[in-house]
Amino acid sequence: MNKVNCVIWTRVSTKYQEDNGGSLQYQKDCCTDYARSNGFNVINSFGGSHESAKTPGKFIKEMISFIKRNNTVKFLIVSQIDRFSRDTGQGSTILNQLLEIGVTIIEATTGLRTSDHNQKMMLQMKLCFAEWDNANRTDKFTKGRISCLQSGVYTGAVPLGYDKEGKSRNRTYTINEDGKLIRKAFQWKLQGMANFQIMEKLKPYGLNLSKQKLHHILTNVFYAGKIKHKMGQAENTVHEF
Structure with missing residues (x-):
């Protein structure tokens, strides 16, 4: 008896998912075990690390092209099913595209499949829940960021010249050796020194800055003890400057 051919799809949209039990290999093993147990022949696998959760990336386009x-x-x-997308509209579009070319989607963890009307509806409901969950987590993250900013806690990437310790509200930034040199650069600028002169004076200390990098530093309000962000600006901060 000939086995029915199938393909496997895996996806993680963030490194956090990859590091916390949602790895591509785990997903592939889960699908492979299901295929083996149900007599399917896996002829190819597709998927990508950090694929977008809202728009179809190159890997899903390659998969659909291969199937056609x-x-x-x-x-x-x-x-x-949310490995396709955590956006209901996008996920449903992908499901329908596959159904139109005669391919049935099976969720390995539950056995639900799109060839059955009721099961297809259940899978679409799971897509809706995944979108709600994603939006809810984004909302919590945004509120957390705003709360940190209002408390004077910077949440972005560590600026040159600082070392970061702690997390969230306990996060602190202390000036390192590069930071002490940057402080000198500000002092020289206040004395009327041109940027190219500041760059040359920093080189012997081992701090080589491009013209663009020095300009960014001198115009970055973080070095003046302030936080500027598209969600708001906090005048009083907790980091050294």
Whole structure:
């Protein structure tokens, strides 16, 4: 008896997912085990690390193109349906595209498949929940960022000249050796020194800055003890300057 051909799809949209039990290899193993247990022949696997959760990336386009060229593929196995997308509209579009070319999607963790109307509706409901969950987490993250800013706690990438310790509200930034040199650069600027002269004076100390980098530093309000962000600006901060 000939086995039915299938392909596997895996995706993680963030490094956090990859490091916390949602790795591509885990997803692939889950799908492979399902295929083996149900007599499917896996002819290819697709997916990508850090693929967008809202728009179809190059890997999913490659997969659909492969399926269209190879008309022996009858099933697509995914560990969980939200691996397609955490956006309901986008996920449903991908599901319908695959159904139109005669491919049934199977969720390996539950066995739900799009060839059954009721099960397809359940999978679409799971997409809706995934979108709600994603939006809810984004909302919590945004509120957390705003709260930190209002408390004078910087949440962005560590600026040159500082070392970071702690997390969230306990996060602190202390000036390191480069920071002490940057402080000198500000003092020289106040004395009327041109940027190219400041760059030359810093070189013997081992701090080589491009013209653009020095300009960015001299115009960055963080070095004046302030936080500027598109979500707001806090005048009183907790870092050294």
